[in-house]
Amino acid sequence: MSKEVKPESVSLNPLGTAAAPESELLCIYGTGDLGRSLGLRLLQSGYRVVYGSRRPHSCGPLPQGAQVMSHAAASQSAGLVFICIHREHYEFLEALAPQLKGKVLVDVSNNLKKNLYPEANAEYLQRLVPGAHVVKGFNTLSAWALQNGPTDANRQVYLCGNSAEAKQAVAEAATKLGFSVLDRGSLSAARELEDFPLQLFPEWRLPLRVAVGLTAFFFFYVLLRDVVYTYVYEGKDISFRIMVSLANKVFPIVSLIMLALCYLPGVIAAVLQLYRGNQIQAFP
Ligand SMILES: NC(=O)c1ccc[n+]([C@@H]2O[C@H](COP(=O)([O-])OP(=O)(O)OC[C@H]3O[C@@H](n4cnc5c(N)ncnc54)[C@H](OP(=O)(O)O)[C@@H]3O)[C@@H](O)[C@H]2O)c1
Structure with a gap:
């Protein structure tokens, strides 16, 4: 790694070795974890x-091919600046x-808890x-x-901002990085985006309702079929089995249905992709 030290600028590698000189220059403020990972991906x-x-002159190791300068000098020739600072x-x-002034600033920050500050x-x-x-x-x-690059589970980038052109510029960079972009509207949606990483199982209600509904349905079904039917037609009282053998039937049935509901759509999608012969065509 060659190091060229100038009064205000440090080049960690000659720029030409990482990307063509005509390629767009992007600026990152902050040389921490996110700044380094983002810089590597952009390069x-x-x-x-x-x-x-x-x-x-003394920040930690940065991706090869990146330059490092003072804040003012760094953003001078870049139109887009990622603010990777708390x-x-x-x-x-x-x-x-x-x-x-006039630059696009990308705010990537998160908070440790919701409503920590009066504004986003x-x-x-x-x-x-x-x-x-x-x-x-x-x-x-x-x-x-x-x-590590986008994976299936982590492919989306949410954006919001008041300038359509600025959002377009950021969306282009995100797309080039391999992410798919979801526009959430104006900057007033920022708080919602900042709360996303703090949500734990945000969509738990529907699966819980389905599980409880299925459990109730199968419990009464098995109760009628095994206990009530046996009592009415055979005169045998096996109600003592309700807590053990009924539960042993109901819970595996519900578990298998929940598993099927989770995985079956993926299997159907895979079959559809094989049938279509490609994995790029979007699903309806
Ligand atoms: N890490 C993640 O996985 C992740 C994910 C999503 C969002 N974020 C967000 O990204 C931002 C950066 O996170 P990070 O994990 O990269 O943090 P970090 O490792 O602590 O790095 C933050 C950087 O900010 C700069 N900095 C620190 N104190 C400063 C000050 N007083 N004035 C000016 N600059 C200062 C430093 O860069 P210099 O020493 O070069 O000035 C430092 O390396 C945060 O807002 C975080 O919420 C992080």
């Missing part, structure tokens, strides 16, 4: 990357407002740098997911 996707850091450190960006992080950033176009996005991806 692998053909972008040039420049980091803005408080310590351009919200509590955003204040310094206010002083950079003149340099960041992205709205706060927009207030600090009113001349920039803030887009909220990428916050639902972990550094690990960014570094």
Whole structure:
């Protein structure tokens, strides 16, 4: 790794070795976990990357091919700046407002709990740098997911922002990185996006209702068939079995149906893909 030290700029590798000189230059503020993973992914996707850091000469190891400079110098020639910094450190960006005017700022930040601040992080950033176009996005991806590339379970990037052009620019980068983009509207949706990573099993209600409904249905079915029928037609009282043998029938039946409901759609989809001969065509 060659290191060229200039007063304000450190090149971790000659830029030409990582991406063609004509490829677009993107800026990342922050050389932490997310900044590093994102930078690596951008470089692998053909972008040039420049980091803005408080310590351009002593920050940790960065992806080969990236440059690192002071914040002001880094964003000078990039139109799009990823802010990979925790919200509590955003204040310094206010002083950079003149340099960041007209640029697209991507707010990737998350919070440790809901309603920690009166306004969403992205709205706060927009207030600090009113001349920039803030887009909220990428916050639902972990550094690990960014570094390893999209997987089936982690392929979506949610975006929101007030400028359609700015969102388009971020969406293009996300698409080039292999993610699919979901536009959630204006910046007022930022809080909702920031709450996504804090949700634990957000869609638990329907599966729970299905499981309880199936359990009740099969319990009464087995009760009628095994206990009531035997009592009425054979005169035998086997109600003592309700708690054990009925439960032993009901729970496996419900478990198997729940498993089938989870996996059967995937199996049907796979069969459909084999039939169509490709895996790219979208499902209805
Ligand atoms: N890690 C993840 O998986 C993940 C996933 C989704 C979203 N995020 C979000 O991404 C952002 C960065 O997360 P991270 O995990 O990369 O954090 P991190 O590893 O702690 O890195 C944050 C970076 O911010 C810069 N920084 C720290 N204090 C600063 C200050 N006082 N003023 C200016 N810059 C400062 C530092 O870069 P320099 O030393 O170069 O200035 C530091 O490396 C956070 O908002 C987080 O919520 C992270």
